[in-house]
Amino acid sequence: MSVLVRVGENCKFMIDSFRGEHFYLSNMYPMKYRILSERSVGVATSEHAYQAAKFESEAAHRAVALVTAAERGRGERLDGIASKNLAHELIGADEPMRPNWNNIKLGVMHEVVQRKFIANPDIRDLLAATGDVPLIEGNDWGDVFWGVDETTGEGQNHLGLILQTVRTQIQTGRIR
Numbered sequence: 001m002s003v004l005v006r007v008g009e010n011c012k013f014m015i016d017s018f019r020g021e022h023f024y025l026s027n028m029y030p031m032k033y034r035i036l037s038e039r040s041v042g043v044a045t046s047e048h049a050y051q052a053a054k055f056e057s058e059a060a061h062r063a064v065a066l067v068t069a070a071e072r073g074r075g076e077r078l079d080g081i082a083s084k085n086l087a088h089e090l091i092g093a094d095e096p097m098r099p100n101w102n103n104i105k106l107g108v109m110h111e112v113v114q115r116k117f118i119a120n121p122d123i124r125d126l127l128a129a130t131g132d133v134p135l136i137e138g139n140d141w142g143d144v145f146w147g148v149d150e151t152t153g154e155g156q157n158h159l160g161l162i163l164q165t166v167r168t169q170i171q172t173g174r175i176r
Contacts, residue, residue: 014134017150018159024123025135025163027112028080032122035115038108041065046116047080051087053108056096064090109146110162117166118175127163128170135160135167 018026027047034042037049039058043065052065067086069078091097098104117124137147137159148155169175 014136015130016136016148017138024126025137026080027159028078029123030079031116031120033119035112035119037061037065039065043083044068045080045083046112048083049112049115050109051083053112054087054097054101055090056098060090060095106158106162109159110165113159113162113166114169114175117170124170127167130167135163 015022015025023029027050028045030044031046034044035046035049037043037052039052039061041052041062043049043052048065048067052061055061055064064083064087067079067082069082117127136157137143137155138150139147140150142149144152144155146155146157146159148157148160166175
C-alpha cells in the first residue's frame with residue numbers, strides 16, 4: 001500500500017508492501033509475458049526464475065522453474081509460492097545448490113527483476129510511475145534479507161532496493 005510518512009517536518013510517500021495494488025512488484029506476481037530462467041525455461045513468475053537458479057542440476061532447475069500451484073492443489077496466484085516451497089524441499093533433501101549461491105544471489109535477483117520488467121511493459125510503466133518513492137517489501141513472514149518485517153521494522157530490503165535500481169534504469173532509458 002502507499003502510505004504517507006511524516007519524518008520531522010517533511011512528508012514522504014512510500015510503498016511499504018507489495019500486495020494489493022502494488023502486487024506487481026512482488027516476485028510472486030503471475031506475469032502476463034513469461035521470462036526465461038538462466039537455463040532458458042519459460043517461467044510464470046520471477047520467483048520461479050530466482051528459485052530455479054539456486055540449483056546445479058538441470059532436473060532440479062527445471063522442476064522448480066516449471067512447478068505450478070495447481071500441481072500442489074492451489075490456485076495460479078500461488079505459483080511463485082509453489083516454486084519457493086519446492087526449492088526449499090529440494091534443499092532439505094540435500095539437492096546440490098550452486099556452491100557460490102550466497103555470493104551471487106543479489107546479482108541473480110537483479111537480473112531476474114530486470115527481465116521481468118523488460119518483458120512486461122504494462123508493469124514496467126507502473127514501476128516507472130512510482131517516481132522516486134521508497135519501495136519497501138514489508139512482510140509478515142519475517143524476511144529481513146529481501147524485505148522488512150512489518151512487526152519489528154527491521155530488514156535490509158534488498159528486493160526493494162533492486163526494484164528502485166531497475167526503476168531508475170527504466171526512467172533513464174537504460175533498459176526498455
